[in-house]
Amino acid sequence: MHQNNWLHNVSYYFKHILIASLALACLITVGSLAGHQINASTVYSYDNNQQVGSNDLINNRHKLYLPHASAAVAMDAQTGQIVYQKNDNQRRLIASTGKLMTLYLAGRKINNTPGAWNQNVAVNNGLRRMSYDGNDGGYHFINGHHYNVGNLMKAGIIASSNNAAIALGQWVGYTNHHFLYMENKQDRLWHLHDHFISASGLENGDLKPWGYGVKGYGNAAGNEISAKDLAVIAYHIIKDEPWFLKYSKINDMHEDGQNLYNYNEFLPDRDYPYLVKGLHVDGLKTGWTPRAGYCFVGTAQMPGHHRIITVVLHDDHQWHDSAKLMRYAYKYSKLLRN
Known part of the structure; x- marks a missing residue:
């Protein structure tokens, strides 16, 4: 037993x-x-502040060589899926592509304020002087003339006017200081980790002569944003403010007696049609300063494909590399959905 x-x-x-x-x-x-x-990464749904864990198979199986870009990202704008990333979480100076946050917040206020498009915006002497500077200006503020929100939005989106962006920020936040607080708050609401000290994307030393430098920061300080986070901001603009693309795809426009020229070389009738062919680009934002280098946030939608968003930062070959990245994103974002 x-x-x-x-x-x-x-x-x-x-x-x-x-x-x-x-x-x-x-x-x-x-x-x-x-x-x-499997290269595990976090991919965001970005809706209701929710994060979704996912696996990014693209970078391991299909290599894309972008030697000139210091950082780059490609995103499927419908699903939020990241399909390419290079140094995507490194915070960097991003020049005028940082205006996307300013334009987003201005767009939110426009949507929630009846008649906002035609509201006049106060312009001070610092912004008037800045508007005539060859490097920092962009859209002339003529003494005694009134400018409304619509004028400034077009100048900011199409011509990337720095003084127009700062004026919009003051319209949204009532003071420049409070608007910078709003930018950083919105960044945190999206669970991002960036730092804004400018409505325009200019660095602190460029802003000081016009009265918009931020105390406590050196001349080289500026908005520091990662390539992935910049793609997220672009995602929200396209999702929440789809009318933005109506203006971002305009080559040039005569607005209130001034010409607005768009520096996006992917738009039709530009000097480099071989880059445009088959990409269907309709936005989004260019940028350059000596410290940030050439930066570009692009968006495009080919018939039968999801919309894509691409970001290249500090890239002397931004158009060539962005074209490669867009073709790559079209191909592999579709593979991920199948």
């Missing part, structure tokens, strides 16, 4: 040890395969 119980116990424990060992082996195998085949 005791011998039978002993044999039974041995058999019982041996069986469970064997099962546990097999389970552990399976876990180790799966973990090993995941570590070698």
Whole structure:
């Protein structure tokens, strides 16, 4: 009787040890395969402040070489799926592409304020002087003339006017200081990790002569935003302010006695049609300062494809690299959906 119980116990424990060992082996195998085949990343749905964990298979299986870009991202604008990333979480100076946050917040106020498009915006002497500067201005503020929100939005979107962007920021936040607070608050609401000290994207040293430098920061300080976060801001503009694309795709426009020229070389009738062919670009924002280098946030939608968003930062070959990135995004964002 005791011998039978002993044999039974041995058999019982041996069986469970064997099962546990097999389970552990399976876990180790799966973990090993995941570590070698899947590059785990966090992909955001961006809706209702919700984050969704997902696996990015693209970078491991399909290499794209962008040697000139310091950072780059491609996103499927409908799903939020990141399909390419290079130094995507590095915060960098991003020049006028930082205006996207300013234009987003202005767009939100326009949508929630009846008649806002035609509201006059106060312009001070600092912004008037700035508007005539060849490097920092862009849209002339003539003494005694009134400018409304619509004038400034077009100047900011199409011509990337720095003084127009700052005036819009003051219209949204009532003071420049409070608007900078609003920019950083909105960034946190989207669970991003950036730092804004400018409505225009100019660096602190460029803003000081016009009275818009931020105390406590050196001349080289500026908006510092990662390529991935910049794609998220662009995502929200397209999602929440789709009318924005009506203006971002305009080559040039005569507005209130002034010409607005769009520096996006992917738009039709430009000097580099071989880059435009088949890309269907209709936005979004260019930027350059000596420290930030050439920056571009692009968006496009080919018939039968989801809209895509691409970001290249500090890239002397921004048009060539953005074209490569867009073609790549069209191809592989579609593969991820199949």
